Amino acid sequence: MIARVIVTPKPVVNDPQGITVKQGLATLGFREVSDVRVGKYIEVNLEAETEHEARSRVEAMCKQLLANHVIEDYRFEIDMDGHKRR
Amino acid sequence: MIARVIVTPKPVVNDPQGITVKQGLATLGFREVSDVRVGKYIEVNLEAETEHEARSRVEAMCKQLLANHVIEDYRFEIDMDGHKRR
Amino acid sequence: MRSIWTVTSADEWPDPGGPCIFAAWAAGPLVKFGVVVFPGTWSDRDCGWVIDQVLGAELQYLWHKDADLKGCDCVILPGGFAYGDYLRTGAIARFAPVMEKIADFADRGGLVWGICNGFQVLCEAGLLPGALIRNSSLEFRCQWTNLVVERTDLPYTSQCGEREVIRVPISHGEGNYFADPATLSRLEQRGQVVFRYCDAGGRVTNSANPNGSMHNIAGIVNARGNVLGMMPHPERCAEVELGGTDGLKLFRSVAESAMKVLVS
Amino acid sequence: MTAQSVDERRLREVALTPGEYRAIVEELKRAPNEVELGMLGVLWSEHCSYKSSKALLRRLPSAGAAVIQGPGENAGAVNIGEGWAAVFKIESHNHPSAIEPYQGAATGVGGIIRDVIAMGARPIALLDSLRFGPQPASSHHVEGVVAGIGGYGNCIGIPTVGGEVYFEDCYANNPLVNAMCVGLVRVERLMRARAEGTGNSLMLVGADTGRDGIHGASFASLELDETSSERRPAVQVGNPFLEKCLLEACMDLAHTDAVVAIQDLGAAGLTSSVAECAGRVDGAGAHIDVARVPRRERGMTPYHVMLSESQERMLVVVERGREAEVEAIFQAWDLTSAVIGHVTDDGHLTVVDGAEKVARLPISLLTDGAPPRRLVGVAAEQPPGLDMNALPPLVDAGAALLRLLASPNLSSRRGIFRRYDHMVGDATVIPPGGDAAMLRVKGTRLGLAVTTDCNSRYCHLDPHLGAQLAVAEAARNIIATGAHPLAVTDCLNFANPDRPEVYWEMEETIAGLAHACRAFELPIVSGNVSLYNDSSGESAIYPTPVVGMVGLIDDYGKRLSAGLRGEGDFVLLIGSSQNDLGGSEYLKVEHGLVAGRPPALDLARERAVDRLVLAAAENGLLQSAHDCAEGGMLVALAECCLLGGIGVRCPAIRPEVPLRMDAAFFGESPSRFIVSLSSRAMPELQSLARRHHVEISLLGLAGGDSIQFEGQFRLPLAEIRQAWEGALT
Numbered sequence A, B: 001m002i003a004r005v006i007v008t009p010k011p012v013v014n015d016p017q018g019i020t021v022k023q024g025l026a027t028l029g030f031r032e033v034s035d036v037r038v039g040k041y042i043e044v045n046l047e048a049e050t051e052h053e054a055r056s057r058v059e060a061m062c063k064q065l066l067a068n069h070v071i072e073d074y075r076f077e078i079d080m081d082g083h084k085r086r
Numbered sequence C: 001m002r003s004i005w006t007v008t009s010a011d012e013w014p015d016p017g018g019p020c021i022f023a024a025w026a027a028g029p030l031v032k033f034g035v036v037v038f039p040g041t042w043s044d045r046d047c048g049w050v051i052d053q054v055l056g057a058e059l060q061y062l063w064h065k066d067a068d069l070k071g072c073d074c075v076i077l078p079g080g081f082a083y084g085d086y087l088r089t090g091a092i093a094r095f096a097p098v099m100e101k102i103a104d105f106a107d108r109g110g111l112v113w114g115i116c117n118g119f120q121v122l123c124e125a126g127l128l129p130g131a132l133i134r135n136s137s138l139e140f141r142c143q144w145t146n147l148v149v150e151r152t153d154l155p156y157t158s159q160c161g162e163r164e165v166i167r168v169p170i171s172h173g174e175g176n177y178f179a180d181p182a183t184l185s186r187l188e189q190r191g192q193v194v195f196r197y198c199d200a201g202g203r204v205t206n207s208a209n210p211n212g213s214m215h216n217i218a219g220i221v222n223a224r225g226n227v228l229g230m231m232p233h234p235e236r237c238a239e240v241e242l243g244g245t246d247g248l249k250l251f252r253s254v255a256e257s258a259m260k261v262l263v264s
Numbered sequence D: 001m002t003a004q005s006v007d008e009r010r011l012r013e014v015a016l017t018p019g020e021y022r023a024i025v026e027e028l029k030r031a032p033n034e035v036e037l038g039m040l041g042v043l044w045s046e047h048c049s050y051k052s053s054k055a056l057l058r059r060l061p062s063a064g065a066a067v068i069q070g071p072g073e074n075a076g077a078v079n080i081g082e083g084w085a086a087v088f089k090i091e092s093h094n095h096p097s098a099i100e101p102y103q104g105a106a107t108g109v110g111g112i113i114r115d116v117i118a119m120g121a122r123p124i125a126l127l128d129s130l131r132f133g134p135q136p137a138s139s140h141h142v143e144g145v146v147a148g149i150g151g152y153g154n155c156i157g158i159p160t161v162g163g164e165v166y167f168e169d170c171y172a173n174n175p176l177v178n179a180m181c182v183g184l185v186r187v188e189r190l191m192r193a194r195a196e197g198t199g200n201s202l203m204l205v206g207a208d209t210g211r212d213g214i215h216g217a218s219f220a221s222l223e224l225d226e227t228s229s230e231r232r233p234a235v236q237v238g239n240p241f242l243e244k245c246l247l248e249a250c251m252d253l254a255h256t257d258a259v260v261a262i263q264d265l266g267a268a269g270l271t272s273s274v275a276e277c278a279g280r281v282d283g284a285g286a287h288i289d290v291a292r293v294p295r296r297e298r299g300m301t302p303y304h305v306m307l308s309e310s311q312e313r314m315l316v317v318v319e320r321g322r323e324a325e326v327e328a329i330f331q332a333w334d335l336t337s338a339v340i341g342h343v344t345d346d347g348h349l350t351v352v353d354g355a356e357k358v359a360r361l362p363i364s365l366l367t368d369g370a371p372p373r374r375l376v377g378v379a380a381e382q383p384p385g386l387d388m389n390a391l392p393p394l395v396d397a398g399a400a401l402l403r404l405l406a407s408p409n410l411s412s413r414r415g416i417f418r419r420y421d422h423m424v425g426d427a428t429v430i431p432p433g434g435d436a437a438m439l440r441v442k443g444t445r446l447g448l449a450v451t452t453d454c455n456s457r458y459c460h461l462d463p464h465l466g467a468q469l470a471v472a473e474a475a476r477n478i479i480a481t482g483a484h485p486l487a488v489t490d491c492l493n494f495a496n497p498d499r500p501e502v503y504w505e506m507e508e509t510i511a512g513l514a515h516a517c518r519a520f521e522l523p524i525v526s527g528n529v530s531l532y533n534d535s536s537g538e539s540a541i542y543p544t545p546v547v548g549m550v551g552l553i554d555d556y557g558k559r560l561s562a563g564l565r566g567e568g569d570f571v572l573l574i575g576s577s578q579n580d581l582g583g584s585e586y587l588k589v590e591h592g593l594v595a596g597r598p599p600a601l602d603l604a605r606e607r608a609v610d611r612l613v614l615a616a617a618e619n620g621l622l623q624s625a626h627d628c629a630e631g632g633m634l635v636a637l638a639e640c641c642l643l644g645g646i647g648v649r650c651p652a653i654r655p656e657v658p659l660r661m662d663a664a665f666f667g668e669s670p671s672r673f674i675v676s677l678s679s680r681a682m683p684e685l686q687s688l689a690r691r692h693h694v695e696i697s698l699l700g701l702a703g704g705d706s707i708q709f710e711g712q713f714r715l716p717l718a719e720i721r722q723a724w725e726g727a728l729t
């Protein structure tokens, strides 16, 4: 199955990348953009017996490695039928 | 409204970051992980009259700036009710 | 020599020499280099130093907001982190106003030379094929590398010997050259690979590859031969006190080629 | 609100004691409001007020013929000739790096760069002095910190040319990250952050202000404990790209004479930068309107704005009426600038939010009001002695050498410094990897040598002596390049000074520093103190006085580096060796001991040795020079070989009684160098040595591809290199 993890900078944390991309978009004429935040997307292929088990394992991965909880938030979804898109 | 854009490395592009994350997870005992790909998550707050308009604008942003088609694929969803989480 | 550049292949060039050329050299090479400055560029001053103080050629900084190349014969896109390299290296820089002029200039055969971040910008702008991704080590690398010069018929390398090995430092976190298989084989077939990472003996080996680049590619040129992109920094090795002078050969080549065009 | 009624909890939040609160009420003759309390809290924190260390710091010498600017400004400055001043300072970012290694280290680099920019100087080099717990447990810290330093320095385009890395148990929960920045400015363009001229405008430039790092300064003044992670919003994210633009724009300010002063915003943000800037001018005050401060977030209160530690901001004092000129310069770099207030002559910092009054405090209360803390020092327990007779004799010097070179404190640092751009600027004429690095001053023949040094194990065993040894080692590192030591910046890292033995360590360390700097005639022109480096009072760090030193050579063409140069050159040990095994790496690596007294330092002899090496370098006698430090003679010799790619052939070492074999090879006697020279230069060196009364001994001849001591051991250079380079990659 596949876990799709999204890691984003916490709302109060400065996001220089987002600020710069927003300015870049403005230069390109996308002036309707009021805010940009840039985070990470992590696709994890894993084996698990149940969705519940997958959920708790991915939760642990996020806590321990995938997200830096000092400055980042994370969320994820589990796709039981998902398979590697290669 | 909010556009949630996901940019992933194309399957043919090797993804050293993904490989390293996979190894890191294995070291932490997550041996059930068979593959990891690391991409970007970009949250764009924008104004648009209609979902259709939003869609075409975000499509243009992706083409021009947010993704590099030589090495990356992108996809996005539009959340009409989404607002900045601040 | 302020006219549009015309690139001829090296063997068609007339034999340089004769007193007039040396007189011209004595007054400094006549070529005018333009060095582009984006917000976040930092090799601009180093390139400027080499052009102005070491080579003695004419130097013109080009601001990213400029809409005019000010009569430069060779435009350098130098190293740095334009716009912080946020999102992707070179991604935002390629939209700077000056880039439009540079694309036109390249179209007309003008010399456009991307170094490090400049190479990344040229790829993003589509002036060179492929892309530069994260080093396979995932680490930034600042170190000397050996490069084998695979083309010496270019205005950038005419002062190098056939398959000469030159020592030039790299300094990048994303210099891992990638192109899809079709593009890569086209590059190889057409001899567009100019520099490859190699060992001191010129052998192109895995262990000599500092960043995981496909085919050990360190620099490529476009099909026409006027747009060069390279990750290593020739402007960091133009004086003995900095550990080597091989980089100066590339700057000299450009100056010399300009001379040749002038006499031709 | 009276002194009694103020909530204790609130006081703790702003890190003020009830006594301090009483002092505030007494001075103001009223209770401070919330915003005022917050402002006083940050400025009276240890980090900003130096209330525990100020009295001691006065003992450090800061005067000297070359000094243009001593302590008290954003950075120190010394005259290096030809119209140039070198500007430099070192600063700690220990606490943020413990919590978030990457961003903590990155913003530490960003902060020290702004200090140099504020002096009007262009930064030309960075150094980083790092301390971690033992590997592999500390690898999370090491990885993050090294990546963070590189992430910032590489992006902004200032070369990171030196530093140090040590691993000791005491840093496991308290890693140290000290960053030093060196800049250059024409003497007449040196700026000072003085808010002169009533009515002049205060402009805030650079990043928008967010809610980041509120109470960061107070945070750095507390011990780390379990709740530290809850204070994590104090962690800030750096934007090196923005700082690069800020740097260039500030350099462009030199084209206008409209700018009176520049002050960076660091710890305690707007509050401290405005107060400090006004505090440097008698009677000056400032009027600030927080409503004019550009913000990154909605819903920020005046409290947030005054205390925010958002990075990449500068305060610029501009002549009234010329704001547009300055704005245009920042605009060219796409940077926001806003006039947020003006200079007054009422000696007060007045803060308003549009029409509303927010705070009004005397500048002197903010900057000088914190009551000094009178602490007492009590000598720490004597560390374990060393019974030399109980030490087993050295059996195989070659095998010991390999183990020492592979140990984390002695192995090659290449795995670290190759992740830093150390070449940008085209000025690095001696790259990292040897002793001091050297940067040429373009347009002249001048070379600036830079280094940071401190062996904190010595300081732990004897703080007074350890501090002197740090100065001596830094000086030797400078001298090994052929440069003359010029001036010092210091970063004093200690545990909790409320503990008498820690305060005693501070007293001893500072006395030792002062003593050595006086002996070397070296002024300390800037510095920083970081206290409370103990987690929950358990694991206190060793006293760690990092010495940053700058030296000058009048012609960088005469510079020396550490690597051997030519086959057949004579390899000499300059200086004499004693049984100095106390505190050595040899003891730790081979015998698992941290014990004994650090090597004795005879400052007169040290100076004689230094003078000899400088004279020999000056006269062009030497091919290479290397400081003999941790690991002793044999490790230093191996480094000379490895850096030069040439081996050495030596006769057997037969030390004369009472010198022991292990001490001869691995003892860490100070005041020694390893040099190489051609045989032709020998007679002249010998006579120089006699004149300086310095002992020199021939170790062997450079050549071959192994290190051999006849009849003792022979090791191929390749094997040695593998041990040395394998450890830290």
Ligand SMILES: Nc1ncnc2c1ncn2[C@@H]1O[C@H](COP(=O)(O)OP(=O)(O)O)[C@@H](O)[C@H]1O
Pocket (backbone or CB within 6 Å): D127, D128, D129, D130, D160, D161, D162, D163, D164, D165, D413, D416, D417, D420, D431, D432, D433, D434, D435, D436, D437, D452, D453, D477, D627, D629, D630
């Ligand atoms: N953290 C670091 N960053 C950059 N350079 C470093 C770092 N640590 C050590 N170096 C460099 O590696 C070399 C060896 O360091 P060190 O063993 O501390 O030297 P020494 O004992 O002579 O002071 C020096 O050039 C030093 O500047």
Ligand SMILES: [Mg+2]
Pocket (backbone or CB within 6 Å): D164, D452, D453, D454, D473, D629
């Ligand atoms: Mg040292």
